[in-house]
Each structure stands twice: as C-alpha cells, then as structure tokens.
Amino acid sequence: MATGTINVAIIGVGLVGTSVISQILSSPTLRHSLSIVSLQNSKNLLLLSSDSERSQISQETWKAKLASSEKPAPEPEELIKILQSISSASAAKHTVIVDNTSNDAVANAYPSFLSAGFSVVTPNKKAYSGPATLFSAIRTAQQSNPTALTYLESTVGAGLPIISTLKDLIATGDEIHKIEGVLSGTLSYIFNEWCPPSLDSTVKFSEVVKVAKEQGYTEPYPGDDLSGSDVARKLTILSRLVPAVAEAVPLPEGFASVATRSLTPAAMLAEEKTTGKNPDSYVSKLAAFDAEFDALREEAKKEGKVWRYVGVIDAQTKEVKASLEKYPATHPFAASLGGSDNIISFTTARYATRPLLVQGSGAGADVTAMGVVADLLKVAERRGV
Numbered sequence: 001m002a003t004g005t006i007n008v009a010i011i012g013v014g015l016v017g018t019s020v021i022s023q024i025l026s027s028p029t030l031r032h033s034l035s036i037v038s039l040q041n042s043k044n045l046l047l048l049s050s051d052s053e054r055s056q057i058s059q060e061t062w063k064a065k066l067a068s069s070e071k072p073a074p075e076p077e078e079l080i081k082i083l084q085s086i087s088s089a090s091a092a093k094h095t096v097i098v099d100n101t102s103n104d105a106v107a108n109a110y111p112s113f114l115s116a117g118f119s120v121v122t123p124n125k126k127a128y129s130g131p132a133t134l135f136s137a138i139r140t141a142q143q144s145n146p147t148a149l150t151y152l153e154s155t156v157g158a159g160l161p162i163i164s165t166l167k168d169l170i171a172t173g174d175e176i177h178k179i180e181g182v183l184s185g186t187l188s189y190i191f192n193e194w195c196p197p198s199l200d201s202t203v204k205f206s207e208v209v210k211v212a213k214e215q216g217y218t219e220p221y222p223g224d225d226l227s228g229s230d231v232a233r234k235l236t237i238l239s240r241l242v243p244a245v246a247e248a249v250p251l252p253e254g255f256a257s258v259a260t261r262s263l264t265p266a267a268m269l270a271e272e273k274t275t276g277k278n279p280d281s282y283v284s285k286l287a288a289f290d291a292e293f294d295a296l297r298e299e300a301k302k303e304g305k306v307w308r309y310v311g312v313i314d315a316q317t318k319e320v321k322a323s324l325e326k327y328p329a330t331h332p333f334a335a336s337l338g339g340s341d342n343i344i345s346f347t348t349a350r351y352a353t354r355p356l357l358v359q360g361s362g363a364g365a366d367v368t369a370m371g372v373v374a375d376l377l378k379v380a381e382r383r384g385v
C-alpha cells in the first residue's frame with residue numbers, strides 16, 4: 001500500500017453512492033489518496049481486504065462483485081470490528097465511513113464510529129437533524145476522539161458550499177444575523193413552475209405536483225416533500241452550527257421541533273392520519289384544493305410578488321421556521337431561480353446590506369457526490385495525506 005492513503009468504507013450504493021464510487025475510481029489521483037476498502041447496500045458487503053483487491057476494483061466490476069458477495073451487510077458494531085482489522089493490516093493513515101443511506105440505524109451508529117476513531121462523511125440528514133440526544137452523543141464522541149472528523153456538506157443543498165461557508169463565516173468572527181433560503185429542490189421546482197416571476201402562470205398547483213411526481217422530482221409520496229420536513233431537517237442542521245441560535249432554540253426533537261408549514265391541506269392531513277399515505281391518490285385529492293391555491297397566487301400577484309417555500313433562521317429574533325413567504329418578482333429567490341435550484345442568503349455583520357448568496361442545483365446524484373468526495377479530500381488533508 002502506498003503511503004498517503006486513507007481507507008474509505010462506503011455504506012449505501014444507490015444514486016449518490018454509485019456516483020461517489022464513480023468519481024473516485026475514474027480519477028487516478030483520487031484512487032491514490034482514497035482507497036475503497038468496503039462497499040455495502042442493505043443486503044451484501046463487499047470487502048476489499050488486500051492491496052490487489054483494492055487496485056483491481058473498477059467501475060465495471062464493483063456492482064457484480066457486490067451482488068455476488070456471500071457476506072451479508074454487517075450491523076454497525078460488526079462493521080467497526082471488520083474495519084479495525086483492515087486498518088491494522090494496512091498502511092493507510094486513517095479510516096473514513098461514508099454513509100450514503102437515509103437509514104436511521106446507520107445514523108444512530110455515528111457515535112460508535114467516531115468513538116472507534118473513524119471519521120464520518122455523509123449526505124444523510126438523519127443524524128444531524130434528529131433528536132438533540134443523538135446530536136450531543138456525536139459531539140461528545142468526536143470531542144473525546146479528536147482525530148475522528150465529521151463532514152456533512154451534502155446534507156444541505158447537495159454539493160453547494162453552504163455548510164462550509166457558514167462554518168467559515170463563524171470561524172472568522174462574523175456575526176450571523178439571518179440565514180434564509182430555498183432549500184428543497186423539489187419545492188423549488190414546484191414553485192418556480194406554479195408561481196413564476198412573470199406572474200402569468202395559470203397552471204393548477206396539483207398539475208405541477210403531478211408533473212414533478214412523474215418526472216421523479218418528488219419523493220414517491222409527494223406529501224413527504226409538501227410536508228416541509230426536508231426543509232426543517234436542513235434548518236436543524238444549519239441552526240445547530242450557529243452557537244447563538246443553538247443555545248436559544250435548542251430543538252430537542254430535531255426537525256420535529258421546527259415550526260413547519262405543511263402544504264398538504266389540513267383536511268388531507270387529517271385523512272392521512274386515519275387512512276395512511278397513499279401515493280396514488282395524493283395528487284387527485286390535492287386537485288380538490290386547486291381553487292384555494294389559485295386564490296393564494298392571485299393574492300401575491302396583486303402585490304407583484306411570488307410565493308416561495310423557504311427556510312428561515314433569524315438569529316436576532318431567535319426564530320427557526322420552514323414556511324411559505326411572498327417575495328417581489330425581482331427578488332433573487334424569484335427572478336434567478338430555475339429548475340430545482342437551491343438558493344441561500346447569509347446576512348451577517350460583514351454582509352449586512354448585500355447578503356452573501358449561494359445558488360445552484362441543490363439535488364441530483366453527481367452534485368451530491370461531489371460534496372461527499374470533496375469532504376473526503378478534506379479529511380485526507382487534515383489527516384496529513
């Protein structure tokens with residue numbers, strides 16, 4: 001094994017995981033510094049225990065090898081033992097676990113991964129937006145193992161530099177006044193189509209949701225996007241990074257403690273509670289409320305405004321909310337967004353009158369994987385690789 005390498009254990013090889021593997025394996029430079037030692041989905045584990053197995057793995061072969069592996073996917077505690085054994089037999093400087101799942105059990109294991117001395121890189125929002133008890137267990141494990149690092153850039157805005165920007169602002173002594181943004185790619189698409197800055201759209205709200213569902217922009221059950229909980233999770237992650245907000249708004253239940261406006265009409269929410277979630281009938285039931293959405297759009301149009309579903313962290317009023325807000329048609333949240341773009345504005349002591357804006361595609365496998373691989377390189381750099 002060449003020196004200057006870190007071992008990378010990948011959990012989750014779906015859309016994002018596949019792109020992470022592709023970005024690493026297709027670059028000789030990345031392959032050299034990021035050595036993939038294991039791959040797993042919910043069923044199988046593929047171990048690359050030796051130098052020759054690691055050098056032979058390729059984009060063409062890994063899927064078949066994982067599918068034909070007879071090793072079942074291990075529970076987190078067992079994975080730790082396996083990685084400790086690989087680590088002691090290799091010359092790598094460090095081991096990083098990449099969690100590309102949206103699985104709670106994997107997220108709950110971060111304190112154990114960190115206590116074992118492994119770093120964690122992830123686009124999975126579950127751990128950092130979950131209950132405060134899990135978040136503080138992660139912090140405690142990391143503080144007692146300073147070589148174990150955590151990077152989570154892709155949890156908010158996929159590869160867009162949102163978390164790194166926020167951390168840099170805070171670390172250099174800026175004072176965060178307000179963070180506000182369009183944080184859901186799905187809701188960005190829906191509102192860009194339904195309520196464009198031209199103010200001339202007559203398309204029905206349920207029609208836009210239907211197209212978004214058919215194009216694969218929504219979760220299988222569109223109510224999971226329209227609930228606003230994905231935005232609430234991203235707000236939880238960001239607000240926990242701002243000390244003044246984290247102290248004043250402790251969010252004990254994580255995203256569930258964030259004031260969140262659901263776009264699913266109240267009558268449908270009540271029905272959902274008794275009948276459960278039905279992906280097939282959601283859009284047709286939503287159509288019964290199109291007139292209400294038309295009236296809402298008309299109200300904004302009269303003011304020359306559009307509606308956008310946004311996340312807001314106001315450090316001055318100590319408010320964290322996921323809500324529907326009106327913006328002038330010329331505002332950057334209206335005029336400069338297209339497709340499933342995210343945009344986030346940081347108003348700070350330094351960026352007081354003209355906020356710092358970060359904008360671009362906030363979802364998709366390749367841009368999410370870019371954030372994950374860039375985080376891996378940050379771990380490698382900090383571990384001296």
Ligand SMILES: NC(=O)C1=CN([C@@H]2O[C@H](COP(=O)(O)OP(=O)(O)OC[C@H]3O[C@@H](n4cnc5c(N)ncnc54)[C@H](OP(=O)(O)O)[C@@H]3O)[C@@H](O)[C@H]2O)C=CC1
Nearest residue numbers: 012013014015016041042100101102103123124363364368
């Ligand atoms: N796609 C996007 O645009 C973005 C995604 N993210 C986040 O990235 C993460 C991955 O998303 P995506 O790739 O789209 O999801 P996918 O559903 O495509 O892939 C999930 C992967 O996780 C595996 N998995 C699930 N549970 C376990 C488990 N217990 N142990 C091991 N593997 C498991 C699945 O295996 P199996 O196939 O066997 O079930 C699958 O390989 C999610 O947390 C998502 O929120 C963040 C930003 C943007």
Ligand SMILES: N[C@@H](CC=O)C(=O)O
Nearest residue numbers: 183184185186362363
């Ligand atoms: N579903 C999310 C993508 C990942 O976080 C979104 O709509 O932005």
Ligand code: NA
Nearest residue numbers: 153156158160
């Ligand atoms: Na990001």
